[in-house]
Amino acid sequence: MSNIPADLLYTKDHEWVKVHDDGTATVGITDYAQESLGDITFVEFPQDGESFTSGDTFGVVESVKAASDLFMPVDAEVIEINEDVDASPELLNQEPYEGGWLLKIKLQNPEQLDELLKADAYESIV
Template sequence: MSIKYTPDHEWIEVHGDGTATVGITVHAQDALGDVVFVDLPEVGKTYAEKEVAGVVESVKAAADVYMPVDGEITEVNESLRDDPSLANSDPLKAGWFFKVKLSNPAQLDPLMDATAYDALLKTL
C-alpha cells in the first residue's frame, strides 16, 4: 500500500486489489478548522478525475473534495457522516471519506508522494 497526495490536499491510499481509500490531508483539515458536516458520494456512482465527489464544511469554510482518479465509489465512511470531527482528529485513518475502484491506475503516477507533498506545503 502506498499513499499519494493531490495538489488539492486529498490523499489516496492504494490497495493491492485495484481499490483505494480517499480522504483529506492534515493540512486541509488544519486550514478548514473544526469540521461540522460532510457530504459523501453515493456508493456505485462513477466519477472522473478532478470531479467533485463530496463536500466538507467547517465552522470557517466549505470545501469540495475532488476525486483523485477515475473510478467507482465502493464504500463511504458512515462513521464520518455521524461524527464529522473524525476528519480533524484522525484525517489519515478513521477520518477517511470513501473507497474507490480504480478505473485507470496510471492516473496515480503524477500524484505526489509524501516528500513531494511536504515540499508543496512549504511553498504555501
C-alpha cells in the same frame, strides 16, 4: 507542521490516496487540509456506485470557517463511504489518515496514480 505519511499519494487539492493490492484505494483529506478548515461540522458524500473522473467534485466538507469541495484524485467508482465520518464529521479533525477516511474506491485507470504526488513532493507545496 502537518503530518504527511510516506506510504500515501497526494493531490495538490489536499486529498490523499492509499492504494490497495486488489485494485481499490482509500481516499481522505490531509492533515494540512483539516487544519486549514478548522472544526469540521458536515461532510456531503456521494452515493455508493457513483463514478467520477479525475478532478470531478465528489462532495463537500463544511467547517466553522468555510466549505470546501472534495475532488476525486483518479477515475474511480465509489464502493464505500465512511459511515462513521458521516455520523461524526469531527473524526476528520481527529484522525485524518485513520478513522477519518472518506471513501473506498475502485480504480478505473490505475496508471493515473503515477500523476499523484509522493509525500516529499506534497510536503514541498504545503
